[in-house]
Every structure is written in C-alpha cells, then in structure tokens.
Amino acid sequence: MSTAANSPGRPGRRPSTSQVELEKVAFRLFDRNGFDATTVDDIAKAAGIGRRTFFRYFDSKNDVVWGAFTDQLEYMRERFAARPPAEPVMESLRAVVVDFNRVEAGETDRHRRRLQLILRVPALQAHSTLRYADWRAVVAEFAAHRTGVHPGDLRPQAIAHAALGTALAAYEHWLGDPGSDLATVLDTAFAELARGFGEESRCS
Amino acid sequence: MSTAANSPGRPGRRPSTSQVELEKVAFRLFDRNGFDATTVDDIAKAAGIGRRTFFRYFDSKNDVVWGAFTDQLEYMRERFAARPPAEPVMESLRAVVVDFNRVEAGETDRHRRRLQLILRVPALQAHSTLRYADWRAVVAEFAAHRTGVHPGDLRPQAIAHAALGTALAAYEHWLGDPGSDLATVLDTAFAELARGFGEESRCS
DNA sequence: ACATTAATGACACCGGGTGTCAAATGGAAG
DNA sequence: CTTCCATTTGACACCCGGTGTCATTAATGT
Structure with a gap:
C-alpha cells in the first residue's frame, strides 16, 4: 500500500514523498524543538515540499504521530x-x-x-x-x-x-x-x- | 466569587460582563447555529464586548461549555x-x-x-x-x-x-x-x- | 504531438489564540 | 474638584493550523 502510488502503469505525476518519510522528518524536528514549537511550515520545508502538500499526506499535524x-x-x-x-x-x-x-x-x-x-x-x-x-x-x-x-x-x-x-x-x-x-x-x-x-x- | 469583582471598595474599572452572562449568550448561539459554526467574534459581538475580552473570561472557546x-x-x-x-x-x-x-x-x-x-x-x-x-x-x-x-x-x-x-x-x-x-x-x-x-x- | 490523469505548490482566506498598549473607568487621597 | 492609582477594556498586529481554488508539472497512453 505504501508503494502503491509508485507502481508503474499508472498515469499522473509521482508523489514527491510519503507518509513514512514525512514522519521521519517530523520526528527529528519534534525531538529537537518539541511538538508545539515545530510548525507545519518547518516540517514541509525540511521535507522539501509545500505546506499545502503536507496536508495531503496527513489530515492534521497531530496525526503525524500516529503512524x-x-x-x-x-x-x-x-x-x-x-x-x-x-x-x-x-x-x-x-x-x-x-x-x-x-x-x-x-x-x-x-x-x-x-x-x-x-x-x-x-x-x-x-x-x-x-x-x-x-x-x-x-x-x-x-x-x-x-x-x-x-x-x-x-x-x-x-x-x-x-x-x-x-x-x-x-x-x-x-x-x-x-x-x-x-x-x-x-x-x-x-x-x-x-x-x-x-x-x-x-x-x- | 462571581460578584467578587463587583464588590465596593475595590479600585479599577468594573468588569463589563461575567462568565455566566457570556455562557448564556454563547449557548443561545450554539443552539441556533451549532458549536463549530459559532465564532468567538459572534459571541463577543452578541455579548457587546471585544473579541480580546472574551479570552479574558475563558481560556478558549471550548471552555465556555464547562461552566x-x-x-x-x-x-x-x-x-x-x-x-x-x-x-x-x-x-x-x-x-x-x-x-x-x-x-x-x-x-x-x-x-x-x-x-x-x-x-x-x-x-x-x-x-x-x-x-x-x-x-x-x-x-x-x-x-x-x-x-x-x-x-x-x-x-x-x-x-x-x-x-x-x-x-x-x-x-x-x-x-x-x-x-x-x-x-x-x-x-x-x-x-x-x-x-x-x-x-x-x-x-x- | 496530444489528451488524460494525478500530484504539486502558490495564493488567498478563515478562525482560534496571544502580546502589546493606549484609553476608559472607578475608587481613594490630596 | 483634581490627581493618582488600580483594573478592565478593546483595538491592532501577529502567529499558526487548516481549507478551497487553480494553474502548473510530471507521468501515462494514443
């Protein structure tokens, strides 16, 4: 399921990241700066994606933690x-x-x-x-x-x-x-x- | 405690409303429009106070419900x-x-x-x-x-x-x-x- | 080359919550 | 009455999470 979007034979642009990837990036920031002090912008920037895209991978900042x-x-x-x-x-x-x-x-x-x-x-x-x-x-x-x-x-x-x-x-x-x-x-x-x-x- | 702030012999401006008063106003709006659709601005306006003042009576919009x-x-x-x-x-x-x-x-x-x-x-x-x-x-x-x-x-x-x-x-x-x-x-x-x-x- | 499909990111917007500060209000002291 | 002080108020600016919209990009198949 995690690689389903990367499967060949499917049209459209490839996802530029993944939930697990974002999770890793986010946890690094949480560990360093704490959850509250980490903004969604921080996570998006660190992951090299747009802020809006983040919310296409997670419904909310809170949900990142739940894997x-x-x-x-x-x-x-x-x-x-x-x-x-x-x-x-x-x-x-x-x-x-x-x-x-x-x-x-x-x-x-x-x-x-x-x-x-x-x-x-x-x-x-x-x-x-x-x-x-x-x-x-x-x-x-x-x-x-x-x-x-x-x-x-x-x-x-x-x-x-x-x-x-x-x-x-x-x-x-x-x-x-x-x-x-x-x-x-x-x-x-x-x-x-x-x-x-x-x-x-x-x-x- | 509710009238403590109105007690005489105390300097300073009188509070212009109270928690119970705001609660009544808010519940009327919640009943009519629902909790989510009611903004803090709505409550403040209905109570005749400023938005900022609302947050001096309640820590959050959520707390209004708890009396x-x-x-x-x-x-x-x-x-x-x-x-x-x-x-x-x-x-x-x-x-x-x-x-x-x-x-x-x-x-x-x-x-x-x-x-x-x-x-x-x-x-x-x-x-x-x-x-x-x-x-x-x-x-x-x-x-x-x-x-x-x-x-x-x-x-x-x-x-x-x-x-x-x-x-x-x-x-x-x-x-x-x-x-x-x-x-x-x-x-x-x-x-x-x-x-x-x-x-x-x-x-x- | 061309249409199609899907993901992206920029932009504007909303709403909750906070920090700051001048102005308003009322009691008390002169 | 005026002055001083304490307290509340509200305006303003700002941050941040979250959403709607839409043009753009990248991949597919024809």
Missing part, C-alpha cells in the same frame, strides 16, 4: 476473532491488548517516543480521544459479539471505555518507569480491571 | 472524604459519582445540553480529555488515600481512568436514551465495573 495506527486496528480485530469463544471476555481482552502492544525489539524506542508525545503533549493528549475512538469501537464490537448484544449497548461501551482507560494508565506508568516492561504492566492492570479493582484477590 | 466544573470538583472531593472509611473503594466511587451527577430538576436540561456538546462535537470531545484530567486526579487521590499508596501509582491511576471511561459510557447511553435516568444508568455501569464486567453476577 499506521488505524491499519493496526484491523490486526487487533483479527486477534480478537482468533481467541477461543469460550474464553471470558475480560480474559480475551487482556490477552489481545497485551499482544497488540508487542512491538519488535528495534521499534520499542520509537513506540516509546510516540506514546510520550501522545500522553504528555496537551494538544496530542486531546486529539488522542478522537483516534482512540476507533480503538474503542473494535473492543466494543468484540465485547458485544461475545455477549450477544449490540455494540452500542451500555455494557460493551463501558467495557471499551474502561479498557482504554486501563491501557492509558498502563502506558503512563510504563513511561514513568523506564525499567518496567510494557507487557507486564498492561497484564497486571487488566487483571485488576477484570477483578473489579477489588481488595480481595478472589472469591473465597 | 463551573472545576469548582464542583472541590465538592466531589468533599463527598469522597465523607464516605465511611471502611467502605470498599469501588463502592464509595459509585456512590460519589452518582451523587456528583445529581442536578436540580430545573438544571437537568442544561446539563444534558452540556454533555451533548462535550460528547458529540469532536473539538469538545478532544478538549474534554484535558478537563477530565482534573476529575481523574480527584478520583486517583481518593483511591490512593484509601489503599495507602501514592496517587501516581498504577492502581489508583487505572481506577481513575477506568472510572472516567465508565462514566462517559453512561453519559452517552443516557443521551441516546431520552427516557432513561442518569443516576440509574451510572449506578448500573459502576456496579458492572466493580464486578469486573464478569459474566457471573457474583461469587457462588
């Missing part, structure tokens, strides 16, 4: 479908979310910088709600399918919202504690969620 | 403190959140319109994350205090995040079902959360 997030949601949907149907909903949820956040060893640093921006820069923090809505929809769809109700019903929606919140808390904790392992933190957080955050660990 | 939200958080903090110390955390949480969303019979319609804007207008939806951060802080502080840990720890943060998510799901459900009662919906949603959204309703 292929939306595409990955499809993968998440598949992982949900692959879980054994008899498994409790919250158990599947925990497994899939942990798996979804598994990144290649080389990519873990990039993942960290991404989340650092999303969770700490107010503008991106706000914008994240819009992007995470799709994430929630995937979760709600799964929870609804499993329990035989509509995705718009209260329970699946509450599950999706609570799951997102739990994941965000885990992300924040992970960012604040450099030595911690994201998968472990997510696992414990979702275990707590499935237990209703109760004091007693289990039914006696 | 005295931040002040109410202090009340929420008090309600938490008033709960019996032996009560389970999630039980106190449920009670306080339900109570916090109790509004006078005459104000219920205004509350509904507020939430409708916050939850349905993308710009406000995004911005809400920033405002709700304070709400989460109050919840995390309470949960941490009860369990004897720091507010920044994973558990209280996860509880706060999940609680917010649950409340949002309840709000959305309430907005979508005009016949429903907000307190009831919140109550059932938080009961589910405390139960870990499990299939079995209780320990056998």
Whole structure:
C-alpha cells in the first residue's frame, strides 16, 4: 500500500514523498524543538515540499504521530476473532491488548517516543480521544459479539471505555518507569480491571 | 466569587460582563447555529464586548461549555472524604459519582445540553480529555488515600481512568436514551465495573 | 504531438489564540 | 474638584493550523 502510488502503469505525476518519510522528518524536528514549537511550515520545508502538500499526506499535524495506527486496528480485530469463544471476555481482552502492544525489539524506542508525545503533549493528549475512538469501537464490537448484544449497548461501551482507560494508565506508568516492561504492566492492570479493582484477590 | 469583582471598595474599572452572562449568550448561539459554526467574534459581538475580552473570561472557546466544573470538583472531593472509611473503594466511587451527577430538576436540561456538546462535537470531545484530567486526579487521590499508596501509582491511576471511561459510557447511553435516568444508568455501569464486567453476577 | 490523469505548490482566506498598549473607568487621597 | 492609582477594556498586529481554488508539472497512453 505504501508503494502503491509508485507502481508503474499508472498515469499522473509521482508523489514527491510519503507518509513514512514525512514522519521521519517530523520526528527529528519534534525531538529537537518539541511538538508545539515545530510548525507545519518547518516540517514541509525540511521535507522539501509545500505546506499545502503536507496536508495531503496527513489530515492534521497531530496525526503525524500516529503512524499506521488505524491499519493496526484491523490486526487487533483479527486477534480478537482468533481467541477461543469460550474464553471470558475480560480474559480475551487482556490477552489481545497485551499482544497488540508487542512491538519488535528495534521499534520499542520509537513506540516509546510516540506514546510520550501522545500522553504528555496537551494538544496530542486531546486529539488522542478522537483516534482512540476507533480503538474503542473494535473492543466494543468484540465485547458485544461475545455477549450477544449490540455494540452500542451500555455494557460493551463501558467495557471499551474502561479498557482504554486501563491501557492509558498502563502506558503512563510504563513511561514513568523506564525499567518496567510494557507487557507486564498492561497484564497486571487488566487483571485488576477484570477483578473489579477489588481488595480481595478472589472469591473465597 | 462571581460578584467578587463587583464588590465596593475595590479600585479599577468594573468588569463589563461575567462568565455566566457570556455562557448564556454563547449557548443561545450554539443552539441556533451549532458549536463549530459559532465564532468567538459572534459571541463577543452578541455579548457587546471585544473579541480580546472574551479570552479574558475563558481560556478558549471550548471552555465556555464547562461552566463551573472545576469548582464542583472541590465538592466531589468533599463527598469522597465523607464516605465511611471502611467502605470498599469501588463502592464509595459509585456512590460519589452518582451523587456528583445529581442536578436540580430545573438544571437537568442544561446539563444534558452540556454533555451533548462535550460528547458529540469532536473539538469538545478532544478538549474534554484535558478537563477530565482534573476529575481523574480527584478520583486517583481518593483511591490512593484509601489503599495507602501514592496517587501516581498504577492502581489508583487505572481506577481513575477506568472510572472516567465508565462514566462517559453512561453519559452517552443516557443521551441516546431520552427516557432513561442518569443516576440509574451510572449506578448500573459502576456496579458492572466493580464486578469486573464478569459474566457471573457474583461469587457462588 | 496530444489528451488524460494525478500530484504539486502558490495564493488567498478563515478562525482560534496571544502580546502589546493606549484609553476608559472607578475608587481613594490630596 | 483634581490627581493618582488600580483594573478592565478593546483595538491592532501577529502567529499558526487548516481549507478551497487553480494553474502548473510530471507521468501515462494514443
């Protein structure tokens, strides 16, 4: 898909850059000057394109940070479908979310910088709600399918919202504690969620 | 506090309007033309003030919708403190959140319109994350205090995040079902959360 | 050569938000 | 009443993100 626009046999002028290329350029500037202090003009100039062209690759400056997030949601949907149907909903949820956040060893640093921006820069923090809505929809769809109700019903929606919140808390904790392992933190957080955050660990 | 600036014995020019006054003017325009189509210039003109002055009453156009939200958080903090110390955390949480969303019979319609804007207008939806951060802080502080840990720890943060998510799901459900009662919906949603959204309703 | 298709970039424009500063307003002291 | 001081106001200029428009450029096939 990324090279689809470069495929031969297709008329018209070739794209002069790509999303990943712009992303790389932008991240360099974000690292050096910070997100807010980096203007779209800066990114465009550094990438050798016009300001207007930038907005043909990304809907907004905020969206640069999110990479292929939306595409990955499809993968998440598949992982949900692959879980054994008899498994409790919250158990599947925990497994899939942990798996979804598994990144290649080389990519873990990039993942960290991404989340650092999303969770700490107010503008991106706000914008994240819009992007995470799709994430929630995937979760709600799964929870609804499993329990035989509509995705718009209260329970699946509450599950999706609570799951997102739990994941965000885990992300924040992970960012604040450099030595911690994201998968472990997510696992414990979702275990707590499935237990209703109760004091007693289990039914006696 | 609202009339503090009008109190005698204080030098300087009198404020020419107030937050509540601007809020009323703005909501009229939002109702008629929608949030996005209403510019700050429109509000200022309708209120008979300058555009620059508007931003001395509100940090942003988004904040107009939130009324005295931040002040109410202090009340929420008090309600938490008033709960019996032996009560389970999630039980106190449920009670306080339900109570916090109790509004006078005459104000219920205004509350509904507020939430409708916050939850349905993308710009406000995004911005809400920033405002709700304070709400989460109050919840995390309470949960941490009860369990004897720091507010920044994973558990209280996860509880706060999940609680917010649950409340949002309840709000959305309430907005979508005009016949429903907000307190009831919140109550059932938080009961589910405390139960870990499990299939079995209780320990056998 | 020619039409077609697609991407580009320049330009103008809108709207939210901020910094600055002179002017307006009102109380208090002379 | 006049002067001084504190405070709010509004005008102006400016920055930046985002959009609509349109001529131009680069690639294809005929």
